[in-house]
Amino acid sequence: MAEKCVEVKTHMGEGWKVTAQVREHQLVIDQPTAGNEGANPLETFIFSLAGCISTIARMVAREQKVALNHFDVSIKAQLNTLGLLGKATDDPVGFKHIDITVEMDAAVNNEPLTEEQKQTFIDTVCHRCPVHDNLLKPTLVTHQAG
Numbered sequence: 793m794a795e796k797c798v799e800v801k802t803h804m805g806e807g808w809k810v811t812a813q814v815r816e817h818q819l820v821i822d823q824p825t826a827g828n829e830g831a832n833p834l835e836t837f838i839f840s841l842a843g844c845i846s847t848i849a850r851m852v853a854r855e856q857k858v859a860l861n862h863f864d865v866s867i868k869a870q871l872n873t874l875g876l877l878g879k880a881t882d883d884p885v886g887f888k889h890i891d892i893t894v895e896m897d898a899a900v901n902n903e904p905l906t907e908e909q910k911q912t913f914i915d916t917v918c919h920r921c922p923v924h925d926n927l928l929k930p931t932l933v934t935h936q937a938g
Contacts, residue, residue, distance in 0.1 A: 838867050838890070844923040845892070852917050853898065858905070862897035890927065892918075 802812045808826040810833075812819045820830030831839065842865040853860040868891045875885035894914050898905045905913065918924045 834869070834871070834887075838869050841890070841892075841921075841923045841927070842867050844921045845894070845917055848921045849894075849896075849913075849917045852913065852920065856913075857900060858913065859899045859902075860896070861899070862895065864895045866893045866895070867891065 800812050800814060802810050802821075804810050806827075808823040809829055810821040821833050821836055822829040823832055830836075845865050846863060849860060849863050852858070869887045870889055871885075871887045872881055872883035874881040875883060894910075896905075896910060896913075898910065898913065900909075
């Protein structure tokens with residue numbers, strides 16, 4: 793089995809700013825009403841989903857010999873913020889629903905993909921996307937104070 797460990801350590805600085813050094817990249821999460829030095833955690837989470845879908849699309853296109861000329865992912869994610877604010881709600885604390893739309897221009901042997909072929913391609917991509925999979929299936933998550 794090919795297993796990979798992804799590890800991220802963060803640091804909370806002044807105000808709401810959270811930083812992480814990931815390889816040679818400095819990542820910043822912040823709040824628009826605070827320093828606004830980066831996307832907030834929810835935006836970053838949705839960006840991760842879109843980025844993973846895009847990356848897997850490139851892999852699938854290469855494997856299927858699909859010329860992927862244009863691939864844009866748009867995501868709209870709805871949530872009720874009462875739960876994260878500590879207020880009573882019957883809604884989940886996380887997103888209630890996430891809608892993904894992909895605009896793509898792709899071809900095989902210079903023949904544009906039909907709408908059905910595009911849908912099959914996107915289904916394959918989402919089926920192989922780890923972030924998408926984690927949203928669909930429960931993942932064991934533990935937490936502890938250190």
